[in-house]
Amino acid sequence: MPLRLRGKKKAKSKETAGLVKGEPTGAGGGSPSASRAPARRLVFHAQLAHGSATGRVEGFSSIQELYAQIAGAFEISPSEILYCTLNTPRIDMERLLGGQLGLEDFIFAHVKGIKKEVNVYKSEDSLGVTITDNGVGYAFIKRIKDGGVIDSIKTICVGDHIESINGENIVGWRHYDVAKKLKELKKEELFTMNLIEPKKAFEIEPRSKAGKSSGEKIGSGRATLRLRSKGPATVEEMPSETKAKAIEKIDDVLELYMGIRDIDLATTMFEAGKDKVNPDEFAVALDETLGDFAFPDEFVFDVWGVIGDAKRRGL
Numbered sequence: 001m002p003l004r005l006r007g008k009k010k011a012k013s014k015e016t017a018g019l020v021k022g023e024p025t026g027a028g029g030g031s032p033s034a035s036r037a038p039a040r041r042l043v044f045h046a047q048l049a050h051g052s053a054t055g056r057v058e059g060f061s062s063i064q065e066l067y068a069q070i071a072g073a074f075e076i077s078p079s080e081i082l083y084c085t086l087n088t089p090r091i092d093m094e095r096l097l098g099g100q101l102g103l104e105d106f107i108f109a110h111v112k113g114i115k116k117e118v119n120v121y122k123s124e125d126s127l128g129v130t131i132t133d134n135g136v137g138y139a140f141i142k143r144i145k146d147g148g149v150i151d152s153i154k155t156i157c158v159g160d161h162i163e164s165i166n167g168e169n170i171v172g173w174r175h176y177d178v179a180k181k182l183k184e185l186k187k188e189e190l191f192t193m194n195l196i197e198p199k200k201a202f203e204i205e206p207r208s209k210a211g212k213s214s215g216e217k218i219g220s221g222r223a224t225l226r227l228r229s230k231g232p233a234t235v236e237e238m239p240s241e242t243k244a245k246a247i248e249k250i251d252d253v254l255e256l257y258m259g260i261r262d263i264d265l266a267t268t269m270f271e272a273g274k275d276k277v278n279p280d281e282f283a284v285a286l287d288e289t290l291g292d293f294a295f296p297d298e299f300v301f302d303v304w305g306v307i308g309d310a311k312r313r314g315l
Contacts, residue, residue, distance in 0.1 A: 046070050046107040049089040050201040057107070063097070063135040070109050080111045082161050082198050083134040091159035091198060093142045096132070099264040110159070113199030118156055121190050124149050127182055131162070132261050133175040142261050157197060164194040176293070179259040246270055246310035250303050257299045265290075273307040282307070 043058045055073030060066040064078075071078040084097040089108040097107065120127070128148015133139040140161045144150050162178060164170060165185075170178055185191050250266035272285040282304050286295060 042103065044101070044105065044107055046073065046084075046109060047089065048074055048199075049085065049091075049108040049110045050113075050199045051089075063099075066097075066101075066107075067109075067136060070107070074109075076111065078136075081134075082110050082112060082138055082140060082159075082196070084109050091157075093132075093158060096142075098135075098262075099267070110198035112161070113197050115163075116155060116160075116195050116197065118153060118193050118195060119190055120149065120153060120156075120193060122149060122185055122187055125183075125187055126259075129182070130255055130259055130261055131175045131179045131182070133173075133178075135264075137172040139170065139173055139175045139178040143255075156193075156195065160195040160197050162193055163196055166191050175260045175262065176258060183259065242310050242313045243270065246306050249306045253299065253302050253306065257296070257302075269303055270307060270310075273304060274311065276307075279304040 043056055046055045046057055047053070052074060055070065057066065057069035057073060060069050066084075067078045067081045070081060070084075085092050085095045085108050086097055086102065086105045087108075088095055091110065101107075126148065127150050128145035129141055129150040130143035130145075131139055132142040138161050141150075141156065141158055144156070144158055150156050162170060165178075165181055170181070173181075247263065247266045247270050250269050251261050251263055254266060255261050268289060269286065272289050273282040276282040276285060279301055283297075283300050286293075286300060
């Protein structure tokens with residue numbers, strides 16, 4: 001049977017979120033300890049990625065609340081925060097903060113730096129760029145493909161926030177809407193992007209194309225805090241290695257078909273399909289859960305194949 005997919009703030013006070021006196025400012029400052037219960041008592045440590053004292057954040061249930069907590073700790077506006085990485089201050093796209101936060105993870109907040117306007121000639125249908133977002137309205141470049149259109153423009157870097165395209169402000173857009181906008185731009189025409197790069201303490205490395213892992217690690221907790229858009233955050237066990245690899249592969253399929261990477265979306269797809277017995281049931285579940293995407297049949301079959309392989313290996 002062929003598939004038929006339907007298209008369908010306030011920061012905490014300094015007493016609870018202030019800077020921690022006497023703690024080191026470097027990445028090697030140690031990881032916080034955290035208790036499982038109650039969740040509202042979980043305490044995490046944070047720094048500004050370009051350098052700062054250590055801040056303490058707690059009592060949040062969403063990315064937006066976390067950003068407000070970090071902003072309060074460092075006396076900045078939440079709108080200054082582009083995204084956060086875990087356990088490294090580098091612009092490492094493999095360590096972006098998503099919907100899950102390890103109980104011993106150390107948070108580094110990357111804030112707005114230099115603004116730049118770039119003209120791009122779209123010589124190919126594909127620009128060779130992968131887009132993601134921070135969950136609160138800022139889309140940014142997660143990956144640049146070798147030899148692609150964007151790769152030829154050295155002023156565009158991994159980690160740059162896309163503020164506008166051809167003068168249209170896209171703050172508040174989800175990453176898949178930004179990717180669609182870029183894809184729909186006409187070939188062999190010039191377009192303009194206004195970008196904001198994250199603030200850096202100093203430049204010591206060349207531009208990164210894929211956010212390679214730095215190898216640094218502060219936290220290694222086996223449990224995570226699951227952040228939700230609605231409802232309280234919950235403490236969950238880390239996924240099995242088989243499940244984690246399957247979710248990563250689904251993320252790869254998302255990039256292949258849609259030009260985006262979104263580990264939370266990939267996790268949602270995995271959860272929707274893990275108890276289904278065939279691709280038609282999985283398609284219905286996706287339609288009910290993520291109908292707005294209207295995924296093509298080929299995409300659904302590829303994702304179902306990943307889930308099936310994981311189920312055969314045992315979750």
